[in-house]
Amino acid sequence: MSLVRDLADQIISAHRNDDLCLPIPQYSISSPPPRIDNEFATDHYELAGALAAIEMGFIESDARTIGKAWSRMTIQDGGFNPFKWPSRPEHFDLLPWTRNMNPKAFKECPKRLGLYGVMPDADWVKRMVEAEIPTVQLRFKSEDRFKIRKQIKEAVKATEGSKTLLFINDYWEEAIDAEAYGVHLGQEDIEGADLEQIRAAGLRLGLSTHGYAEMVYADRFCPSYIAMGAVFPTNLKKMPTAPQGLGRLYQYAKLMSHYPLVAIGGIDQDSIHAVAKSGVGSIAVVRAITQAKDPKAAVKHLQDLMRA
Numbered sequence: 001m002s003l004v005r006d007l008a009d010q011i012i013s014a015h016r017n018d019d020l021c022l023p024i025p026q027y028s029i030s031s032p033p034p035r036i037d038n039e040f041a042t043d044h045y046e047l048a049g050a051l052a053a054i055e056m057g058f059i060e061s062d063a064r065t066i067g068k069a070w071s072r073m074t075i076q077d078g079g080f081n082p083f084k085w086p087s088r089p090e091h092f093d094l095l096p097w098t099r100n101m102n103p104k105a106f107k108e109c110p111k112r113l114g115l116y117g118v119m120p121d122a123d124w125v126k127r128m129v130e131a132e133i134p135t136v137q138l139r140f141k142s143e144d145r146f147k148i149r150k151q152i153k154e155a156v157k158a159t160e161g162s163k164t165l166l167f168i169n170d171y172w173e174e175a176i177d178a179e180a181y182g183v184h185l186g187q188e189d190i191e192g193a194d195l196e197q198i199r200a201a202g203l204r205l206g207l208s209t210h211g212y213a214e215m216v217y218a219d220r221f222c223p224s225y226i227a228m229g230a231v232f233p234t235n236l237k238k239m240p241t242a243p244q245g246l247g248r249l250y251q252y253a254k255l256m257s258h259y260p261l262v263a264i265g266g267i268d269q270d271s272i273h274a275v276a277k278s279g280v281g282s283i284a285v286v287r288a289i290t291q292a293k294d295p296k297a298a299v300k301h302l303q304d305l306m307r308a
């Protein structure tokens, strides 16, 4: 058996019961298995870490990131220990400075944004302000710029004079014009947005991530918060990765603990307490509020469960 195979097997058997593993996707001719070979790896540990990650069900980009982290961890810690798992910022080559020392950092937001309602229109935002939710997002999807502007203006007005912080999903230009508290962008939104303009206007920026590779990428922008998910299955959005589960969320939250963090995806009253225990300071939900019999009561109940 090759050395790399042996190291990978040691990692897998040490972490088999860690709740990090997901079923490996089915491969076909149109979606072939990832190629983890010497071509990209600089040492055995990188290759073994990446191979183990693939067999633990991580997607290829995450496996490559994990491989690099295994290599750094092994060098930094002075030897290979299969029972460890990369979990420190330096293992992932995250930015070495704090927000205050980074002139490109986005404006700070509270470390704990608390319960975060992601709402489909301005009327829902108003209801959330009345329910005294700490954080709300206007996630209004439309092609009509006039309607978008109107919704954003109404949502900003609804939060004025309240303690509720408002993030606008996707429409960063309109959010700047309306002087919203912040903007939320997904990975695909980043390229089309002028992040410098958002930063210069003093709006906070939240970024979505779905795994290790995207977290490392998001870190380069030093956003105000990092969202991670989907934690559990959700039918509200087609996700680029499988639900990550609590085991992975706990690792992500540990690695990125210097950021305000938001967990999202399929979280409800039965799971919110376990999610909060990961250390994330905020939990974003849609259906747990919008489909509740009494949304205002749900806001209170979910917050109680988060704190319990």
Ligand SMILES: Cc1ncc(COP(=O)(O)OP(=O)(O)O)c(N)n1
Residues within 6 Å of the ligand: 118, 137, 139, 169, 170, 184, 185, 186, 187, 188, 189, 206, 208, 227, 228, 237, 262, 264, 284
């Ligand atoms: C708090 C929070 N997290 C993730 C998302 C999803 O953003 P994105 O991936 O850009 O998808 P859309 O919401 O735009 O469909 C979010 N909106 N909020």
Ligand SMILES: Cc1ncsc1CCOP(=O)(O)O
Residues within 6 Å of the ligand: 118, 229, 230, 233, 234, 235, 236, 237, 264, 265, 266, 267, 284, 285, 286, 287, 288
């Ligand atoms: C917008 C979004 N982004 C990631 S999951 C999600 C939807 C979450 O909805 P729910 O809380 O109802 O699963």
Ligand SMILES: [Mg+2]
Residues within 6 Å of the ligand: 169, 170, 184, 185, 186, 189
């Ligand atoms: Mg988006």
